[in-house]
Amino acid sequence: MSEDIQALLDRMAEALKQRLSARGTPDPVMVGIHTGGVWVAEALHRRLALSQPLGQLDISFYRDDFSRIGMHPQVKPSSLPFSVDDRHIILVDDVLFTGRTIRAALNEIFDFGRPASVTLTTLVERDGRELPIEAQVVGQHLSLRPDQQVKLRGPDPLRLEIVSTGGGQ
């Protein structure tokens, strides 16, 4: 499956390039969401040869389930090594599912400043959105049962893992 992911990343990079040139977006910056999103972002960042360093977000402090679940055990520092104001941001995550992670990431980005635009790209998307959030560039759509989870393992090699949570198979 690791070759497949490399091919997916190539296609995503190509689609992003076309989208950026079609819109004439100057000097975009890329931000990955911990942890899987950062791996995908690193791969895309290389392929697009962006001039600005990659930004990283840990959205733990912005999650909407904090009061129910509590603090995520391994929170990593967020770092956006550039000014967000008036920048075109490519936001990268591994899996788009309910949309809640992206909601949290957008809130965090806006606490750093006011970007000119945010484009969302994810390696995988699956049905089940609970918020009006869509990715502009998607590597692959997966049709999964509600009891199935897809996880990106990595960083080297990157591979997708589908696990069943119900039934205990």
Next chain:
Amino acid sequence: MSEAIVSTRAIPAPGPLPSSLQFNEDGRLRHLLTIEGLSHALITEILDTAESFASMNAQAVKKVPLLRGKTVVNLFFEASTRTRTTFELAAKRLSADVLNINIATSAATKGESLLDTLRNLEAMYVDMFVVRHEASGAAHFIARHVAPHVSVLNAGDGRHAHPTQALLDMFTIRRHKPDFTRLRVAIVGDILHSRVARSQIHALNILNAGEIRVIAPQSLLPAHVETLGVHVYNDIRQGLRDVDVIIMLRLQRERMESGLLPSEHEFFQLYGLTRERLALAKPDCIVMHPGPANRGVEIDSRVADGPHSVILEQVTYGIAVRMAVMSMIMGGSVNP
């Protein structure tokens, strides 16, 4: 208070303050009352979380929504500037609402009147008490009596504990010297009256610090202090030799009258941190002080403001560390 200190020289309240009170049935931190009973892993998790909060200073909006809708009460029965303000800022940067209640220093504020204060505040649907009290065990007492949904954070109780100060000190040390096992740490001054020293010693032991030294005149050392796992030095020149970290303590001037010390001047002569004495430590040694510092009593101004001093860093990091503790305590009760 049910657990009064019997001897003024005894290490306060060793037995009857169960550190297990801090955890709920699932083993999650519910109150923070003392460093005792915290695991190496938990302290590391707190410090790691604090790193993330420290990085928030890069944000234009230095605030996260974690504790939105929660109410934190700063319940201070004893004077404080740094601790109260950094707790207040920490709570506000987590988006909590903060109520500051300064209760005039009074030895009579205990027992039933304290419980009444608690009940009244609980009736206002608050979520957390940050408590400073002159009696050892006050935070434990409150934790035992609060409503099930309320958490208690000890901001200093008598001579017993000041856990968030110790955690922010560990954070500061780790920023400069990440490997605790190789560290030689000296704590200098009024160990006897210092809740800070006690919490620091527990934290350093849990983090497997290489060597912990306490440097003080015999009259300012608790009885049997060696049982805490420290090496005792009465001579500062011997004690400071080759240390990596020097923690100066505030000489609690109010104790001077009790005859434990001849004079401030003599204390400085014998135990003050001067540049000459600092030169005995390792060249890259850091100097810490929990504040408020008495310049010219325990520390020379040229040292307090010198290149080895990390005293103001401690203040800054105090906010991030208190944010970490508050958010970990107030988070949900179900593990992911």
